[in-house]
Amino acid sequence: MSLPAFLLLASALFSVGLYGALSQQSIVMIMMGLELMVNAVIVGAAAFWFHTSPDRGDGQVIVLLAVTAMAIEMAVGFAVTTAIFRSRDVDMTDMATDLKG
Amino acid sequence: MWRDVLFWVCAVLAVATGVAVFRVDSMARATFALLASFIFAAGTVLLLDLPYLGVLVILMMIMEMVVMAVFMIMYMMNPAGLMPMTMVHNQKGSLAIAVGTFVLLASGVLLTPWPTSSAPRPEDPTMQLGEALMGSKMLVMIVLGLALFATMVCTVVLATHRGRYDRYGDRLERERPRDPIRGGLGR
Structure with a gap:
């Protein structure tokens, strides 16, 4: 139960969350990835x-x-999802590319 | 000794259920896999003599994931997992970035000479946290409270379909609300 063991666990959780946040299309699944990163x-x-x-x-x-931060992220994330779903029927990130540079 | 065993069991299960979040076929299963991951990670926090924070994380995550499951079923396709589901983009790139990040972080973890402390452990870590929050870290607590309040306001504003400013105008100057359908008391 040394410090490196804990930090390895945190690194693994962070990387799994990063994979989810980068690869998932559904907004809610992206939020799950972010939560795993905060968990790390x-x-x-x-x-x-x-x-x-x-x-x-x-x-x-x-x-x-x-x-x-986790609680705020989830509350605001769901509020944004609700707002964009209501106005444009969007629940995937690929359909909301307004800010794409 | 038993703490080491418990830690590794919790660590392996936390990562495994974390991976399962993005592998299972249904959104509901993904939510509960995430809940399991949080509970195992909180188990490692409990092993660090932090009973208050560990139990706080467990209780908060149970509520949060149950709320999340409701949202999942509201918004997402295939909530029950009756058919295979993949909704990913740029999977190979993401996997490469994630593995690269892990290798980078892990090598940093293993190569850095981490400091150790011989400082005495507090008798009651919860008391220590409470005294920090009510004393030297009071500003953190104040900012957190403000941030949570701002969150409440902005989530309500974002999630409201039509609020009173839509009905009565920006300065609330209309005598009668502008509603899409007539009706209601006295109208």
């Missing part, structure tokens, strides 16, 4: 707290921040 941040921050600075609360505060 939670594991990494908790491990850093435990192994490098257990005497300070900073690592725990980062975990709380990541949990909140």
Whole structure:
């Protein structure tokens, strides 16, 4: 249960989430990928707290921040999905390319 | 010793269920695979003497994934997984980027001489978190509260079909609301 083991787990979760966020077409599946990436941040921050600075609360505060970011991401993501689905019947990213540069 | 075994079991299962999210045929199954991944990852957090944060993540994720399952079934094709489903674009490129990222991160993890700490562990990590949030990290808590409030406002604005500004005008100046269908009390 060393720090590198935890960081390897976090790297694996982050990479899986990155694959999902890049490859999926459905907006909700992309949000799942993003959540996996934030989950990696939670594991990494908790491990850093435990192994490098257990005497300070900073690592725990980062975990709380990541949990909140996850909740906000999902709420706003679903609101945006609802808005774009209602106005244009779009539920895939390939159909919403307005901002494509 | 048993902690090590438990950690590796949780870690392998967290990654495996995370991969399953993008491999299974139905959106509902994907949601619950993601839930399993979160719970196993929270299990590793519990092993780090962080009972409050671990349980918080588990409880929050159960609620979040149940809400997500509802949205899945509302919006997505093939919620029950009765036929094979793949909705991907640029799969090979994404896979290459993801594997490359993992190799980069893993080599960094294994090659870096990580610091260790001999500082005393707090008796009650939850107390430590509470004191940090109510003391030196109060600003974080304030910003999080504001961000959550802003989220509530903007999700309601985004998700509302027709609000009072659509009905009564931008300055709420109309006597009678502009509705697509006449009717209602007194109209």
